[in-house]
Amino acid sequence: MRTISGLLIGLIGLLPAATLAASLSTSQRLELLERRVDRITELTLKLDAMERENRQLRGDIENLQYELQQLERKQRDLYLDIDQRLSGGQGGNQGGAMGPGTPPTNPTAPPPQTGGNYAAPQTPSSPSNADPSAIQAEYQAAYALLSPQQKRYREAAQAFTTFLQRYPNDDLAPNAQYWLGEAHYVSQNNREALAAFEQVVQRYPTSNKVPGALFKMGRLQQVLGRRSDAIESYRRVVRDHPNSSAAGLAQDQLKKLGG
Template structure:
């Protein structure tokens, strides 16, 4: 329940960040309009001197517009600060969620430890079994690392449509069961590489690595998401997280190049992605 609460809090943070991104977009458009009005009002140099009264009015209007621009720019700075703070809070919640998951897994292993060889054999037979209603899962070997062609140790996904199987994998992700979610997304991509949800699954595969600070594998998965599923609605997100993974690995120049590509390749990306891209570039000093 605690993990679900924290995930819910993180989802709320994402919603707040989208709202802030929308406000930033509106403010930037208003700044552009005011600048255009200011320049058009103050750029007429050929007016007769007898119209000085009109010129004064125009100058006053330009001054008002400039004052409004300063006010809006200050709002933009405050909103960017809010975005950075919320991003930090979300990262902290993710770390707390990982610690909670590790503690829960440890308790689960301790509880099984008293069962002797029989309990151990049962765990081995159901190495990659889906989580039960309590959010617990088998503790067998993890699947091969997240390349598209890697085969999971055992089937993770339930029977059903691609949507049912995708929802199952997402639920594992929400529970913080990153290893099991990773196996589920890999299996989904093997079974449905051309499905409309494949691009989303590839993105979340990368997130299973990123959530565990495995930035090299995360970068590989996000790069695949961008190149293989470039028409997916998660392609801009994949490119954003590719840059963040590269930056976390200390490759700032490559990260800045990726974020610049995001701005030019996906000018119509969601406000949340645009705002986060701008924030990450500023933080990295691109």
């Protein structure tokens, strides 16, 4: 393989011949000089060719990195879309594997009861002066930003953050906290996503979004190189929520990790 160091050695190898020039005739010296020039020119051309190859390789690497980033983004977009479809409603069926699903067409309609351990709230946990329909509409507006049509993930994260600041005890707060994590996840803000999912588990331990949040915690902990923490998160899903769809996914990951 051609290397720059090899070319330099070739150039240095020409130097000892200069000591012979003093004993040669003028024509011989010219001939020797021409050969040296030809050799230097050849080496220079080879060096230029290698530099072009290196630039091409750097360009190819940059293109591959860009394509990989695009594939990762598409994969996360697809994952979010599947997550929304699997859940089949705000309350979700144990939150699906990950959490609540596509919002209803009427933004002021109450959350649908689609099975699982969802229970309609008997009394509102929002501030007494809050308009439930306004709260619902604000939640739906934030959730709509995550739709495949919009994909405005940063704005969605900000909207869910604002919602949680205003209504931390509302019945939709666990959903909002979960989708805040998803908004960060698809934006590849892994640490922020992990923190958001941890809040689902810590602040809303009875929510049906906890199994999905625990599973996503495990996935993010794997990405961040925290293998033992990931195994523990998966084990919690299987142990504490064995009937959830997230438990099956967690089992698969535990097999891969040998946990």
